Amino acid sequence: SAVTAVRWYRAAAExxxxxxxCCLGVCYxxxxxVPSDEAEAAVWYRRAAxxxxxxxxxxxxxxxxxxxxxxxxxxxAVRWYRAAAERGDPRAQCNLGICLERGEDVEADVPGAVALYRAAAExxxxxxxxxxxxCYYMGIGVEQxxxxAVRWYRAAAExxxPRAMR
Numbered sequence: 616s617a618v619t620a621v622r623w624y625r626a627a628a629e630x631x632x633x634x635x636x637c638c639l640g641v642c643y644x645x646x647x648x649v650p651s652d653e654a655e656a657a658v659w660y661r662r663a664a665x666x667x668x669x670x671x672x673x674x675x676x677x678x679x680x681x682x683x684x685x686x687x688x689x690x691x692a693v694r695w696y697r698a699a700a701e702r703g704d705p706r707a708q709c710n711l712g713i714c715l716e717r718g719e720d721v722e723a724d725v726p727g728a729v730a731l732y733r734a735a736a737e738x739x740x741x742x743x744x745x746x747x748x749x750c751y752y753m754g755i756g757v758e759q760x761x762x763x764a765v766r767w768y769r770a771a772a773e774x775x776x777p778r779a780m781r
Contacts, residue, residue: 617648628659636663637671644674644683657684664695672699673707680710689720700731705740708732712746716755729756736767741776744768748779 621642627635640659643652657678663671676695679688693714699707712731715724729750735743748767751760771779 617642619648621648628662631666633663633666633668633671636660636666637668637674640671640674653678653684655684664698669699669702669704669707672696672702673704673710676707676710680714689714693719693721700734703734703738705735705738705743708735709740709743709746712743725756736770739770739774741771741774741779744771744774745776745779 621639624635624639624642628639636659640656640663642648642656643659644656645651649655657675660671660675660678664675672695676692676699677683678685679695680692681687693711696707696711696714700711708731712728712735713719715721715731716728717723729747732743732747732750736747744767748764748771749755750757750764751767752764753759757763768779
């Protein structure tokens with residue numbers, strides 16, 4: 616049961632197991648086996664991130680970016696997205712790319728954003744494929760190339776990513 620899973624995640628977390636901390640954060644975020652509590656989810660994500668869990672780094676960055684359970688802090692979000700992106704997490708690569716492209720609490724770096732989108736896209740991460748497709752479509756950080764745009768949009772659409780299907 617979900618309650619039993621939470622008990623085991625908590626036991627693992629209390630022993631310093633980062634993945635257990637992250638899983639406990641997920642339980643609190645979605646109300647699985649415990650009441651939904653965004654602040655408690657953020658606490659566990661941060662602990663897991665500080666203990667080196669890559670998924671938790673991205674989750675905590677999202678909390679910081681959106682203000683889910685913590686005060687919004689884009690600088691902190693970028694720091695954690697970068698940490699996870701450097702470890703190869705495609706979701707963090709894509710989200711950091713968006714922050715770099717827009718210049719959100721970092722100096723705008725369009726070529727860096729494109730490189731991050733490409734890294735995520737090449738791991739079959741649909742949002743990264745869609746973002747890379749948009750860059751090719753609009754000529755953002757790359758030479759405009761409608762064929763390449765379609766290739767990346769199609770890859771994301773084939774995974775069922777709605778934004779790429781427009």
